[in-house]
Amino acid sequence: MIGVRSLEKEYHVGDHVVRALRGVTLDIAGGEFVTVVGPSGSGKSTFMHILGCLDRPTRGQYLLGGRDVSTLPHDELARVRNETIGFVFQGFNLLSRTSALENVELPLLYTRKGAVKAAERRDRARRALAAVGLTDREEHHPNQLSGGQQQRVAIARALVNEPSLLLADEPTGNLDTATSHEVMEVFAKLRAERGITIVVITHERDIAAWGTRTIDFKDGVVVSDEQHAPTMGSHRPVSA
C-alpha cells in the first residue's frame, strides 16, 4: 500500500535549515492500523503530510499503491487526496454554520467528474454518518454537537469518498479519555469491516495500543517500529 524510501524533508527558515525528516524508509501494508508516536517536533506531522499528499518530500521516494506520487503536480495531488485519502484532524475542522450532513458531503464536491449530484451526495453522506453512528444528528450544526460527535462527523467526512487510506493527526488530542476511546473504536471497526489502512498520530500510549503496529519517531528518524496485538473493543488497556 505505502512504501517510503529515504524520505527527507527540509524547511528553510531564513538561512537556517530545519531537517524535519532525515531519511525514513518503511512500508505499510493494506489493512494495517499504524500508530505513530514520538516527542514533539520529531517529524510525525511532517511525515503524515507527505503520506497524505499535502506536501512533497525534499528527497526520497513515496509510492502510494505502487505509484510514485512524490513528484506529482498540485492538481494531481489534490485528486489523489480526494480519491484515496481521508483526513481527520485534531481540531475537527468542520465548517461552522453548515449542517453535519453538508460537512460530510464536502469531498463529493471535488471528485474527478466534478460535483456529485445533490441527491447522491446526500445519500452517501447519510450512509457515512450512519457508519459512525450519527444517523440522528444529520441536521445538527457543529456547535450543537459534542467534541466526540464532531470528531465522528469528521471521520464520516473522511470516509464518504471511500478512501483506502485514513490519516489522523492526534484525533483524540481535544477529547477526554472516554470519548477518545470511542473514537478509536470507530477506527478499529472501520478497519475490521472495510479493511481501510489507518495511520494515527498520538501522544498517548494507551491510544497507540489500539493499533497493530507502532512507529516511534525521534529527530526525524524512526527509532522503533514494532507489530503488536491490537487492544480491541471489550478488551481495553488500563489507562495510565
Added chain:
Amino acid sequence: MKRLRALHPSIDIGFKALTRNRLQTGLTMLGITVGVATVLAMMAVGAGAQRSIEQQVRAAGLNQLTIKAGNWKPKTEDSGGAVAHQGDAEDTMRLPVDELMPALPDAGDPFAGAADVLPIDFHPEDDPMEKHDHPLAWQRLGDLEAGLGASTTLSFADAEAIRQLPGVQYVAGGVHGNARVHYRPEGGAEKRWFTRMHGTDLHLLDIKRTWTLRSGRFFTEEEQDDKAMVLVLGSVVAEKVFGEQVDPVGKDLMLWNQTFRIVGVVTSASWVVRPAAGDDEFDAVYMPYTTTHQLLNLTKLNDITVTAASTGDVSALSKRITELLRQRHNITNEKPDDFTISTQATRAITTGGLPPNVAAAIAGNVKELERVTLEQLAGTLERASGTMRWLLAAVAAVSLLVGGIGIMNITLLSVTERTKEIGLRMAVGARGKDVTRQFLTEAVAISLAGGAVGVLLGLVASYLISSTLRWATVVSPASVFIAFGVSAAVGVLFGWYPARRAAELDPIDALRHE
C-alpha cells in the same frame, strides 16, 4: 430556495456569501449598485437622445418633399410678386367655385345673419383691386396655395409612378382651392366659413406626423375609390362652424352647394404648432382628391407630397423624382422642369414667417438645405446629450471602481477569515481552480446582487431624468443586460486577485491558520 441552492454548489456558495456578513456585504454592494444604476441611466439617456433626434427629424417632416406643378420661383428683388415661366400660365387651373354655387342666399350682403353668424362671411381679399395694409392670403399662404400660377402638369399617373420609386414611403397627390362652407342647424341660423379646400390622398395622415385626429377618422380607401362625399375638418373650421363643445363628426356640411358628411376632425399633435384661423392645415377641409376631381371635372394634381423612407435619402430621392418626371413629361435636355420640388426645410424657410424676399434668397443659396438642418438639429441634440452621457460615465466609472475595490476588500477579508476552510477543502480534494471559482463566485454573487438593485435604481433614475429634466430616456432590454454584464464583470475583475491568492495558499499552512 432550498431546491435552488441544491441545484449547483456555486449557487449555494453565492447565497452563503450574501448572507455571511450582511452589513459589510450591503455596504460593498452599494458602490456596484450606484455604478450599475448610472451605467443604465447613461445608456438610457444615450438611446433617448438617439430616438428623440429621429422623432424630431421625422416630426419636422425633414423626410418630406413636395412636387408642385409649374416652375414658379419667388422673385427675389421686388415686393413678393411672382414671375411665371413656361408651363404654368397656359393652362392654369381655376376652381370654378362660382359656377358651382350660383345661388348662395347671402351673396350680396356681407353681414347677413347678424350676431349669430361668424363675422367673416365674405372675404375682403376677394376684391383684386383693393389696396391692403396687411399681407394677402396668397402672400401668407404662398401663391400656389392661393390659386395663382397653379398649373396642370402633374397627373395622378405621375403620383403612381413616384410611388413605385425606391426609397419612397408615402405619396399623396393633392388639389387645392379656397371654399366657403355652410352649416344650417335645424331651426337655427346658418353659419358660414371661408376656408381652404384640399382634395387629397388618404395617405396624407401618415405623412403629417404632427397631426392627430381629434375625433372620427380620416377617409378610407373605399371612400377615395368611390369619390364619396365625405369631409375631414381642420380643428379651426370645426370650432368656427360648430363651436368648441360640439363634435361635428356625423353632421352634414355644405360646400359648393353639395352636401358632405363629416367623418373626422384633425388637429395639431405638437405644441409647437397651434391651429389658427387662416393657416393652411387646420383652417381647412379635406376630401378625397377623387371627389374633387369628380365635382370639378378635373384630372390633374396641384402637387404631390412624398415622404422618403429614410431622412438622409431626401436629396437622392429628389433627384430620382426629377429624372422620372422629366422623362414622363418628355422634357428634353435643355428645357427647364415644368414642376418644382421643394423639401420641408426649404418650405419651412420660405413659409416660416421670414419676409418672402429673404426667404427666397436663403432657399436659393443654400443647397441641400434639408441636410444642413438635419445635421444641425442632430448635432445640437448629440452635443447636449453627449455632455450628460460623459457626466454619467464619469460617475459610473468612479462608483464602479469604488464598488470593485469594495468587492476586492470583502473577498480578501473572506479569504483571510476562512483560510482554515480553504485548507480543509484542499485536503479533501479541492484544486486551485476550485478554490478560485469559489471566491470568484462569491465576488460575482455580491456584484450581481448589487447590480440587480442597481438596475432597479437605474430604471427609477431614468424615469426621473425624463420626468424632471425632460430628457428623453429609453431603457432597452439590451441595456439592462449590459448593465448586469458590467456588474458581473466588476465582480470577476476585482474578485480575481483575492481568489487567486486563496488558490495559491499552501494547504498545510492554511490548515494550521488560526
